Amino acid sequence: MDAATRERLLGRLRAVVGDRYAFADPYEVRLYQYDASPETALPDVVVIPGTAAEVAQVVKICADAEVPITARSAASSLAGGTVPVQRGVVITFARMDRILEIDADNLRAVVEPGVVNLSLSQALRPHGYYYVPDPSSQGACTIGGNVGTNAGGPHTLLYGVTVNHVTGLELALASGELVQVGGRKAGSASGYDLTGLFVGSEGTMGIATKIWVKIQPLPPVQKTLMAVYPDVETASNAVSAIVRSGILPAAIEMMDKLSIQAIEAASHAGYPLDAGAVLLLEVDGIPELVEELGERMAKVCRESGASEVRVAKDEAERQALWKGRKGAFSAMGRLSPDFYVMDGVVPRTKLPETLAKIDAISARTGYKICNVFHAGDGNLHPLVLFDAFKPGQYEAVLRIGDEILKLCADAGGSVTGEHGIGLEKRENIRYIFSDDDLEVMDRIRHVFDPHGLMNPGKVFPGEVVEGSAPSRAPDHAPRRAANVAGGDEIWV
Ligand SMILES: Cc1cc2nc3c(=O)[nH]c(=O)nc-3n(C[C@H](O)[C@H](O)[C@H](O)COP(=O)(O)OP(=O)(O)OC[C@H]3O[C@@H](n4cnc5c(N)ncnc54)[C@H](O)[C@@H]3O)c2cc1C
Known part of the structure; x- marks a missing residue:
């Protein structure tokens, strides 16, 4: 975008949101070039609207000017979802962080997109309620971003992912219309499930x-x-x-030896340093049920080879164990200056052979790979350790990531369990969808965004990436592991 066009656009956007909340200063927009993925690309303009009506007007101005629009919430995307690869305008929701309503009697809450996931549960706690999906990033990520990626988390094994907990959306479409799909509804909806369609669409169809x-x-x-x-x-x-025994716990998380060492060094939660692997399991409900399920699960664990089964003796110990698990990515900074995290899924029964193959990749390539993941869902998160400042290492870990995703797809799984396709996996999506499948998805997307302006360059393979293409040069590429997750602050 040339300077004159940018100034004209900026003027129109400022007329909607005010001078303070639309800017194009090169230093200021640099802050919006990245998320938690290794990729970067500079936006032309950043806008921070304060209301839904402002979002709709901003979208309309951009669409009329044929300027790409990228939605960005907390930018904890690990798939490059918020990186504006075709430049244009980044819309961010830091000012739209209000919990609009808590309707406990109807088991509903209404929020703006910038509400931090954990803040919602904290606000609900005094009322005796919580919001179930709990990504490990829940201290930072927002409900808007969770809708964008259809986020999961440790407790999705029993309770489902974001799409199972969202009943309605108000959306700003590329046409500038503000529309509602679903709502407070109870029971099953009549008509098309458009809410389900939009959840997980990564900002490519509406905001x-x-x-x-x-x-x-x-x-x-x-x-x-x-x-x-x-x-x-x-x-x-x-x-x-455990699953075969008829017990479906709320969560089953696995950590391997390397992860345990990093987690324990960071959290001092009592993870056993000599273990080859640990499972963190949780059951919840009424006391009698929890007691019985806990005992049955401990028995199955012992019978299936556990040398020890430890029950958290109080809430403090329970919190410490979860704090260790949820801070696992940031703990990787203890092992390596950088890591590259993959997000693949395999059928649960394929976990042993898939993990063995990942181990073989590690042995063949010489790169250490940690595994800390939502085992109950078969949702793997191999973390490939490397040093971005050593020539060739970043390219090598990208190839390893690609190989791991292919393994997952070949095992009957998928190339993402929860982080989304984003920029990172738009070529890998071909491992699970045919050209015809992708064509149908693209046609649906174009119903809502006929000119392909909403988060272009994401999800679909082969889209032209113009303007400031993502940089994979070491000086821009992966930020240090401890920083990616905001240090230990990621878990609250
Ligand atoms: C340490 C760490 C741990 C993580 N653990 C998990 C985990 O356990 N489970 C999990 O699922 N993910 C996890 N993630 C990934 C990430 O936190 C999730 O993808 C999360 O949903 C992103 O939320 P966000 O607010 O940061 O969204 P962003 O990163 O800002 O955006 C994510 C995507 O949603 C789109 N989007 C943003 N806002 C909107 C909106 N208002 N309307 C439409 N689209 C929008 C964006 O364009 C982008 O494509 C983790 C990340 C980190 C760094």
Whole structure:
């Protein structure tokens, strides 16, 4: 965009949001060139609207000028979802962070997109409720971003992902219209499930300006167990054994030896340093049920090779164990200056062979790979350790990531469990969808965004990336591991 066009656009945007909340200063917009992925690209203009009506007007101005629009919430995307690869305008929601309503009697809350995930649960707690989806980044990421990626988290095994907890959306479309799909609805909706269509569409079809979510009573009791295993294979087989036994815990998380060492060094939560793998398991509900399920689960764990099963003795110990797990990515800074995290899914029963293959990739390439993941869902997060300042290492880990995603797809899984496709995996999406599949998705997208202006360059393979293409040069590329997750602050 040339300077004169940018100035004209800026003037129009400032007329909507005020001078302070639209800017194009090269130093200021640099802050909006990145997210938690390794990619970067500079926007032309950044806008921080204060209301849904302002968002709609901003979108309309951009669409009329044929300027790309990228929605950005907390920018914790690990898939480059917010990186404006075709430049244009980044719209961010820092000012739209109000909880508009808590309707406990109907188990609903209504929020603006910039509400931080954990803040919603904290606001609900005094009423005896919480918002269930709990990404490990929940201290930073927002409900708007969660809608964009259809975020998951440790407790999605039993309770489902974001799409299962969102009942309605208000959306700003490329036409400049502000429309509502779904709402406070109870029971099943009549007509098309457009809410389900928009959740997980990564800002490519519209921008969520208001979100209706389900809330749930806090479980009366939660019991957290840590089962200690000699290796990941035994632990993986235990995951299947637990599910086969008829118990569906709220969460089953796995950490391998390397991860345990990093997590324990960072959290001092009591993770056993000599373990080959641990499972963190949680059951919740009424006391009698939790007691019984906890005992049955501990028995299955022992029978499937656990050398020890430890039950968190109080809430403080339970919180410490979860703090360790949820701070795992930031803890990787203890092991390596940088890491590259993958997000693939395999059928639960394929965990042992997939992890063995990942181990073989590590042995062949010489790059250490940690595994800390939502084992109950078969949702792997291999973390490839490297040093971005050593020539060739970043390119090598990208190839490793690609190989891992292919493994997951070949095992009958998928190339993303929860982080989305974004920029990172738009070529890998071909591992799971045919050209015809992608064509149908593209046609649906174009119904809402006929000129392809909403978050262009994302999700679909082969889209032209113009303007400031993402940089993979070491001086721009991966930020240091401890910084990516905001240090230990990521978990509150
Ligand atoms: C340490 C760490 C741990 C993580 N753990 C998890 C985890 O357990 N589970 C998980 O699912 N993810 C996890 N993530 C990834 C990330 O936190 C999620 O993808 C999260 O949903 C992104 O939220 P955000 O507010 O940061 O959104 P952003 O990163 O700002 O945006 C994400 C995507 O949504 C789009 N978007 C943003 N706002 C809107 C809107 N208002 N309307 C429409 N589209 C929008 C963006 O364009 C982008 O494509 C983790 C990330 C980190 C750094």
